[in-house]
Amino acid sequence: MKSKTTKKLKDIAYLKRGYNIITRNLYDDNGDYFLVNLGNIDDFGDVVYDGLKRITIPENKLKNFKEKYLLEKDDILLTLRGRAGKTAFIKENVDKLTVSYNFLIIKVKNTEEILVKYLFYYLRKEKNVNRIRDLSTKKIIDVVSTKDIENFEITYPDIETQKKYVDEIEKTKKEYFEAKEKYERLIKEI
16 A cells, blocks of 8 residues: 655645624625525535525625635635534535635645545544544634644545545445435335
8 A cells, every 4th residue: 555645734725714704794685795604514515505694795895805705616614613623515616605714714735636525525534523623622612723723634645546535435425315315206106
């Protein structure tokens, strides 16, 4: 077996906190921007777009907001507050999509070194979720500092092995959903 590489998360990815929403006044049913919250992430790390809250960004903060906080395809989201360690993957570009300060936005620096999907699945591994939760301050709600996550060690194999893992996981996930759909259809036929 080929050797694995271990690096700190900050060395393989750009990390930034989501937008700090400090007032409920930003929530607006007619707002221009869509906010991903913890409840919008399913058990597989997919964002459920139905039911996203809308927010309005004050005009004087709009330029900075657009440059720093809009999500893009292949971003990984990691919760730092509440259910620390929960992850989500942004599969596609969705216009005007953002996330709150409770999340860390992770962007892989070099996809020839580590695949985005590999890092996503690595962070979802139960052992790693528990490692992240162990970094929590364990107060009333879990809170993990950005500094601790920056130094979180990521171990990964060569790119070809990563591709094999990702392909197998994606194939299994697809088969799971197909089987679930068939199961539900058969139950309805009874």
